[in-house]
Amino acid sequence: MAGSIPASATSERTLALEARALAARRGGPPRILRSAGGGAGVAITCAFFAVAILADRIAPVDPFASVASPLSPPSVAHLMGTDDLGRDLLSGVVHGARTSLVVALAVTALASLLGVSVGAVSGWRGDLLDDALMRLTEFVQVIPRFFLAVVVIALFGPGLDRLVLLLGLTSWPLMARVVRAEVLSVKAREFVLAARSLGEPAPRILAREVLPNVLGPAVVVASVNAAGVILLEAGLSFLGLGDPSVVSWGYLASNAQRFLRVAWWMAVFPGASIALAILGLNLLGDALGDAVSARPAARAGRHAGGG
Numbered sequence: 001m002a003g004s005i006p007a008s009a010t011s012e013r014t015l016a017l018e019a020r021a022l023a024a025r026r027g028g029p030p031r032i033l034r035s036a037g038g039g040a041g042v043a044i045t046c047a048f049f050a051v052a053i054l055a056d057r058i059a060p061v062d063p064f065a066s067v068a069s070p071l072s073p074p075s076v077a078h079l080m081g082t083d084d085l086g087r088d089l090l091s092g093v094v095h096g097a098r099t100s101l102v103v104a105l106a107v108t109a110l111a112s113l114l115g116v117s118v119g120a121v122s123g124w125r126g127d128l129l130d131d132a133l134m135r136l137t138e139f140v141q142v143i144p145r146f147f148l149a150v151v152v153i154a155l156f157g158p159g160l161d162r163l164v165l166l167l168g169l170t171s172w173p174l175m176a177r178v179v180r181a182e183v184l185s186v187k188a189r190e191f192v193l194a195a196r197s198l199g200e201p202a203p204r205i206l207a208r209e210v211l212p213n214v215l216g217p218a219v220v221v222a223s224v225n226a227a228g229v230i231l232l233e234a235g236l237s238f239l240g241l242g243d244p245s246v247v248s249w250g251y252l253a254s255n256a257q258r259f260l261r262v263a264w265w266m267a268v269f270p271g272a273s274i275a276l277a278i279l280g281l282n283l284l285g286d287a288l289g290d291a292v293s294a295r296p297a298a299r300a301g302r303h304a305g306g307g
Contacts, residue, residue, distance in 0.1 A: 030291075031290075031291040032284075032287045032288060032290075032291045035287060035290070037283045037286060037287055038283065038284070038286075038287030038290070038291075040280070040283055041279075041280050041281070041282070041283025041284035041285075041286070041287050042284060042287070043280075044276055044277070044279065044280025044283070044284075045280040045281060045284050047280075048097060048101070048276070048277050048280060049101065051094055051097045052097040052098040052100070052101035052102075053098075053101075055094045055095050055097065055098045058094050059088070059090050059091040059094040059095065061088050061091045062091070063087060063088070063091040063092040063094075063095045063096075063247040064087060064247065065087060065088075066085050066086035066087055067082070067086060067087065067088050068082045068086050068088070069082065069086055070082060070083070070084050070085060070086045071083070071084055071259065071262060071263045072086070073263075073265060074265055078090065080093060080265055080269045081263070081265040081266070083252075083255060083256075083259075083263070083266055084255070084258075084259060084263070084266075089252070089265065089266065089269060090269075092247050092252050092270070093249070093252065093269050093270055093273050095246075095247050096247050096248045096249040096251070096252060096270065096273065097249075097273065097277070099160075099233075099243075099246050099247065099248045099249075100230045100233060100234070100248065100249060100277060102160070103160060103163060103164060103167075103229060103230070103233045104226040104229045104230050104233075105226070106164040106168065107164050107167040107168045107171055107225070107226075107229045108171075108222050108225050108226045108229065109168075110164070110165075110168030110169070110171075110172075111167075111168050111171035111172040111175060111222075111225055112172070112175055112218065112221075112222050112225075114168070114169070114172035114175075114176070115172035115173070115174070115175025115176040115178075115179060115218075115221075116175060116176075116179050116211070116214070116218060118133050118136075118137065118172065118176040118179075118180075119175065119176040119177065119178065119179025119180040119181075119182075119183060120179055120180075120183055120206055120210070120211065120214070121133065122134060122137075122176070122180045122183075123179065123180040123181070123182070123183030123184045123187065124183055124187060124202065124206060124210070130180075133176075134177075134180075137173045137176050137177060138173070140169075140170060140172070140173050141173035141174070143170055145166075145167065145170045145171070145232065146232060146235065146236075148166065148170065149163065149166055149167065149232070149236055149241070150236070150239070150241060152166050153236065153241045154241070158241055158242055158243050158244060159243050160243045160246065163233065163236070163242075163243070167229055167232065167233075171225055171228070171229065174221055174224075174225070175218060175221045175222070175225070178217050178218065178221050179214055179217075179218055182213070182214040182217055182218075183210055183214060186209075186210050186213045186214065187210060191209060192205060192209050192210060195208075195209055216288070216291075216292035217289075217292055219288055219292075220285050220288045220289045220292060221285075223281050223282075223284050223285035223288060224281070224282065224285045226281050227277075227278045227281035227282050227285070230274065230277055230278055230281070231274070231278055233248065233250065234248065234249050234250035234253070234274050235250060236250065237249070237250025237251045237254065238250040238251070238253055238254040239254070240254060249270045249271075249273050249274050250270075250274075252266070252269075252270035253267060253270045253271055253274070256270065
């Protein structure tokens with residue numbers, strides 16, 4: 001037909017667009033690092049992980065051992081000073097990072113497992129099962145986690161295992177709702193419909209076609225959940241409901257209340273650590289969300305260019 005674009009020209013243009021996009025991805029930094037917030041979030045989160053993993057090397061002193069005069073200000077020997085019992089505050093802050101990391105990772109893993117499972121089944125099956133799972137999700141979502149944690153710890157005693165189990169069993173509703181929404185969207189796409197028409201079993205379609213397209217938003221929710229867990233654990237430890245056998249940022253901040261006028265460093269360093277960890281995870285979550293939301297737009301642009 002006169003004026004029509006030859007198929008070869010369309011193919012060449014599509015290949016050129018794909019090559020240009022690939023070159024841009026290879027030549028520049030990852031999308032998550034292209035913004036100042038994303039770079040700061042990655043840097044702070046990586047530093048948090050590094051300090052927690054290398055806590056024994058960074059601060060080999062026992063955080064519960066008295067090593068100097070009480071209430072000594074920051075110095076070369078003790079970079080963050082000492083507390084009222086002469087314990088090195090740097091050791092407490094560094095080992096407190098490990099406690100926060102263990103709790104955050106364990107709770108996030110448990111909540112993600114439950115949330116992805118509930119959301120995937122609910123979005124895929126639909127009907128009455130969807131309604132039942134969403135009502136359960138709403139019930140768990142309205143439970144006041146902080147006060148429930150206070151009651152459980154008061155009844156059964158403090159412990160990281162109880163805290164992880166309690167927070168993990170009450171932190172999955174947001175993940176479930178996000179995953180359900182993504183599954184509802186993905187299961188209506190052509191490649192999923194094609195797999196179903198070929199007789200592929202539902203578990204195989206979910207594992208190979210649906211869930212890989214849901215992981216992006218799920219990772220964003222997981223990072224936000226981790227930040228909330230760190231803050232919640234610090235709050236419980238601040239109230240004296242944390243595990244007394246491990247040092248935590250909330251415990252250090254609680255211990256500093258009586259000495260705010262004479263030992264500012266006892267409150268500043270643990271408080272700054274909590275704020276930085278939560279800030280880093282939130283910035284990382286925002287950057288991941290921008291990267292995930294930009295990916296479908298870029299894919300649609302390539303399809304439009306190819307058409």
